[in-house]
Amino acid sequence: MTLGLRIPGLAGAFPKPILRIQPDSVVYKQTTVTFLCEGTTEVKECHLYKDGYQYLRTTEIPQNPRDKTEFSISKNRPSRSREIQLSILDPSDSLELVVTGIYGKPSLSVQPSPVVSEGSLLTFQCFSVKQYDRFVLTKKGPQKLSWMLDSKYNYSTQQYQAVFSVGPVTSSQRWTFRCYNFNKNSPLLWSEPSEPLELLFSGTLHKPTIKAEPGSVITSGSPMDIWCQGTLYAEIYVLHKDGSQKPWGTQIPQKPENKAKFSISNVTYQLAGQYHCYSYSLEDWSEHSDTLELVVTEIYNIKPRLTALPRPMVNSGGNMTLQCVSRERYDKFILTKEDQKFLSSLDSQYIHNIRQYQALFSIDHVAPDHKGTFRCYGYYRQTPQLWSVPSDPLEIHISGLSKKPSLLTHQGHILDPGKHLTLQCCSDINYDRFALNKLGGADFIQCDGQWTQAGLSLANFTLGLVSNSTIGQYRCYGKHNLSSEWSASSDPLAILITGQFPVKPSLSAKPNSTVHSGDNVTLLCQSPYKVDTFILSKEGGAHKSQQLKAKFQVWESQAEFSMSTVTSELSGTYRCYASEDSSLYVLSYASAPVELTVQGEVTLNSQVSEKQDYTLQNLIRMGFAGMIFIVLGILVFEAWCIQRQSQCAAGK
Known part of the structure; x- marks a missing residue:
């Protein structure tokens, strides 16, 4: 188009006008x-x-102070994009009007990164899946720049592209780029602009701090905030995600704290990654902050399992191993404490006997700071910030050197299914609280301590009916309210369940079930089926069972429980059970009982009683003898008297 001023007169009577366009x-x-x-x-x-033909005309006298005449075109259409000119006989210089938004937008990227340093040389790539003749790269701002190149087909990416070299760039201005594409037959009709790409300068000002709330390990679908805080002079904060071609967001700082909040209402897997933030002031850009690694969990649904070896109660200064196990073939496992990374991730290893994958996290020289809640996650190597659902929480406790309590069961430790089980933890130390833990279990059952008149403190733990879920090895601990450490652990107590596989061994006594004190006796446990272990138990909760590996001989398994120099304390009712190594706490049915009787033992009390009986018998014998002597004396005296009387009568 040509814009002309027409009045009667000669050409050149007025100076050449200047044609400008607003907004651009x-x-x-x-x-x-x-x-x-x-x-x-x-x-x-x-x-x-327009293109040499009159397009608009005005007869209004300019009223503005700068002697401007305005022509407005509303709702500009593509067909109106042409060369426009202003003329008063001597026309103005021509001006091109370009209309964008005609075609689909291309994509824009920069290498090596949109985070740059002063004086960097950069390579911009503008690309599109559709074929266009040319690409245009533009820089927004007071100093507008543009570059134009023919498009070329990239066989590796199967896209059309143009590569622009730009630089050196300086931090004295903001650099925001877009790119367009167009065809040669309509050079003033451009596509939609690409997404803006702004360069971030890692400057010399003090770096801001970055943190995430509630934490950098966040569940998918949860809200979170990322805070960036810098100097008092910061005018704007920019949050950048590594690998992204544009800033994640920009915020004006909140006064007077001089920090900016980037809110995320719904965390998705696309947001996982590493973030930095920058601040910009009138002086310069700041250095980038430390790295914030945002991890999104519950992306994969197979939950790993976390256990403490040997148990989740460990002595202060001791060593502990946390085992993370999963049936899913994750590449790596990672351990967290209080929802923060605790140890570096470990490669998973396949364990053939359990047919699962695991990682073992070793913690040496355990300190009180190690107590707390632990979890583990699995993830794949190519997506290190996308984690599985967490394992169930594992509470780690630290035990000290105070005296260990005792763990008892009044029902015995070998129980039939359906029996009620209660374990009692007691101590002559006045502990305020007791805890019970099952080997391999993550949870601690805690109870307040009770005091007896005998000076004992104790707690009863009711575990309910005996089943496969309650059997196992237990330990208990005591603690004072003013201490953060638990006592040393009690001796282990194994709870076994009977009748869990169809084997019933037999039990016999050799040479006999009735023996004399000081003799030797052997209780022989046998089974026609091959088993791994035999267990001999005596009735009564206080008695400890004996356990022997089975020997397979002459088509049967057997074990000999030998007792030498027996005493009456060994008298009682015995039964034996069979078990397999794969199920340590699961037993067979009980054998028929054998009653062992020990005879002939003399005790100190019986010796005293026998002496008393002997003395009494002697006294009785002596009494009878004395009475006999008295009677005989009387008879002898009477006979003598009769004889004297006869002699006296004869003498008269």
Whole structure:
């Protein structure tokens, strides 16, 4: 178009006008465009020409102080994008009006990164899956720049592209780029602009701090905030995700704290990654902050299992191993404490006997700081910030050197299914609290201590009916309220369940079930089936069972429990059970009982009683003898008297 000023007179009677466009010479479709004719003093008419033909005419006298005439075109259409000119006989220089938004937008990227340093040389790549003749790269800002290149087909990416070299760049201005594409037959009709790409300068100002709330390990679908805090002079904060071609977001700082909040209402897997933030002031860009690694969990649904070896109660200064196991073939496992990374991730290893994958995290020289809640996760090597659902929490406790309590069961430790089980933890130390833990279990059952008149403190742990879920090895601990450490552990107590596989061994006594004190006796446990272990138990909760590996001889398994120099304390009712190594706490049915009787033992009390009986018998014997002597004496005396009387009568 040509914009002309027409009045009667000779050519050149007025100076050449200047043609300008507002808001810009490159505008989006449907945008209202205003043409300004400057330097038109005393002009009566102005004409706007498009490609040499009159397009608009005005007869208004300019009223603005700078002698401008305005021509407005509303809802600009693509067909109106042409060369526009202003003329008063001597026309103005031509001005091109470009309309964008005609085609689909291309994509824009920069190498090596949109985070740059002063004086960097950069390579911009503008690309599109559709074929266009040319690409245009533009820089937004007070100092506008543009570059134009023919498109070329990239066989590796199967896209059309143009590669622009830009630089050196300086931090004295903000660098925001877009790119467009167009065809040669309509060079003033451009596509939609690409997404803006702004360069971030790692400057010399003090780096800001970055943190995530509630934490950097966040569940998928949860809300979170990322905070960036810098100096008092920061004008704007920019959050950048590594690998992204544009800033994640920009915020104006909140006064007076001078920090910015980037809110995320719904965390998705796309947000996982490493983040930095920058601040910009009138002086310069700041250095980038430390790295914030955002991890999104519950991306994979197979939950690993976390256990403590040998148990989740460990002595202060001792060593502990945390085992993370999963049936899913994750590449790596990672351990967290209080939802924060605790140890570096470990490669998973396949364990053939359990047919699962695991990692073992070793913690040496355990300190009180190690107590707390632990979890483990699995993830794949190519997506290190996308984790599985967490394992169940594992509470780690630290035990000290105070005296260990005792763990008892009044029902015995070998129980039939369905029996009620209660374990009692007691101590002559006045512990305020007791805890019970099952080997391999993550949970601690805690109870307040009770005091007896005998000076004992104790707690009863009711575990309910005996089943496969309650059997196992237990330990208990005591603690004072003013201490953060638990006592040393009690001796282990194994709870076994009977009748869990169809084997019933037999039990016999050799040489006999009735023996004399000091003799030797052997209780022989046998089974026609091959088993791994035999267990001999005596009735009564206080008695400890004996366990022997089975020997397979003459088509049967057997074990000999030998007792030498027996005493009456060994008298009682015995039974034996069979077990397999794969199920240590699961027993067979009980054998028929054998009653062992020990005879002939003399005790100190019986010796005293026998002496008393002997003395009494002697006294009785002596009494009888004395009475006999008295009677005989009386008889002898009477006989003597009769004899004297006869002699006296004969003498008269």
